[in-house]
Amino acid sequence: MSKAFASQADLEEKQVSFTKLSDNAYAYTAEGDPNTGVIIGDDAVMVLDTQATPVMAQDVIRRIREVTDKPIKYVLMTHYHAVRVLGASAYGADHIIASQDTRDLIVERGEQDKASEIGRFPRLFRNVESVPAGLTWPTITFTGKMTLWLGSLEVQLLQLGRGHTKGDTVAWLPQQKILFSGDLVEFDATPYAGDAYFKDWPQTLDNLAALKPEKLVPGRGAALTTPEAVQQGLAGTRDFIADVWRQVQAGVAAGHDLNTVYKNTYAALQPKYGHWVIFDHCMPFDVTRCYDEATQHPDPRIWTAERDTQMWKTLEG
Template sequence: MRKVLLLLPLLLINLSFSEDYPKHVKETLKKIKDNVYGVFGAHEQVSYENRGFISNAYFVITKDGVLVVDALTTYKLGKELVETIRSVTDKPIKFAVITHYHTDHFYGVGALKEVGSVVIAHEWAYDYVSQPSSWNFYEARKKLLKEHMEGTQMVEPDITITRDLDIHMGRLKIEVRHFCKAHTPGDIIAWIPALKVLFSGDIVFDGRLPFLGSGNSKSWLVCLEKILELDPDVLLPGHGSPMLTKDRIRDRVRWTYKYIDDLRKTIRKMVEEGQDIDYVRENINDALLEIDPSYAQVPVFFDVNPVNAYYVYFEVQNELLEEGQ
């Protein structure tokens, strides 16, 4: 049987909330463990008011230099990230590991390239920057963020991986790994075994609802199980607060798993009942709230959940077609 072709429109959500936004990335700087630091964006979608600062970035200081994980949403924010690192150390910023090529994680990488960083990402990054839809999104971001986007370019990585890469800096080994498709086709994590610190990118979410529009929700569940197998002491997500205890890590990983699993099972039931995409999008919020009313307290649930349902609907439809072959 033929598969349903996923020619999905780019769905943009622009939400903003009333809060005092930091004037500089440095205002959010936190020392997490030993020589591991992070800066932390707002728990919301990109808006002009928040300057696009909605994601996290991290850096690790070693004897040989600095390794950065993710680069924020604009060149200007990337410059602020470099300035923040320079407020802590003058060691060379040697590597920038981009956990996935979404705009809020790699648009700032040009600022890191300017100071000599080697940019590492999954090879899917090349696919992303070559797609017309990515350039359409870039133009939309320029219109939304206006002067905040000045200097921002879509920069390709210097080194790409499809599976594993080990980086040795001083006495530390940083393991860069691609487990499977999850949030995007090109998710990678960075794992420091000696510190038991894991940089998860957007495979694990905290403080807001996951976005399921680029990767694969079924294999995402497998990735979450593999993260639990690593048994980190510290998990640093792409969005939200650092997870500093094993109980907190297990809770957030299992919560991410539960949301995706609840959504998939609910949509599968609707598809099996013959419901179309419009019905699913209109009713998915109520359906999930019947399963777990606490979803109503999750930031951006009411806006992002129907978008997630749109993409998962077609995933599930294809899965059912394959099962019927």
């Protein structure tokens, strides 16, 4: 293969930041690696996305303990991807919360996704042997909206539409106008869209924007701490998804095969987005899923480790 598969060549350690957004909200970010959100209420802590392994989660816990000794009672899975959920056991939370759609996806494809992601991202699964056997399962599920009160702090868990996956959940602090978007929004990082709904995602982003968040923690990239930065993050993600969809649709309409569509789409988007983190990693997955949606697969097909490598060989070999 002309390029190392996915992110297997990505071995450089990233600088971690723990950014305070308010007395109740923090963002654990690492230069485009998967983010973790932290909400501190009057009596308990909620962690949003867990890191990929329990060993990696220990660094999040260490930073939480620098600012509070309140118990970590809740973990929110914004979606089902292994890199977001396999560290959950480290927190010892009373409850793991997810949308019912996310639980359905774990039932349908959790094992295959786990094997697929570990193969793609070895650096992000450091100490993978620390992951307990089996999958991370929610203990509470909801559909549409769920409200938690951490003492006097209102935390709304919302499904605002399909995008990154069909189960995407955001956490919203209405009193402070702070939004934790999961991978529905990225900042200076390429959206992974291998399990996405390209037609729905722009409207879902509009639904996020309608909340008028003043601060936002994206799935990847730096915490956005002003309304202007939030708008930039929303617009950048929306533009990328729209640009991929437009390019792929044009290729399908012209009768081109996936390989040709991929090469043309990569060439068209590279000047604008090529500097974003994991651009080369995401593009084969993103274009393959987009081509599927534009042709004959309205719902994402399951990625397996075997399908991953075959796809990469076809597009990048």
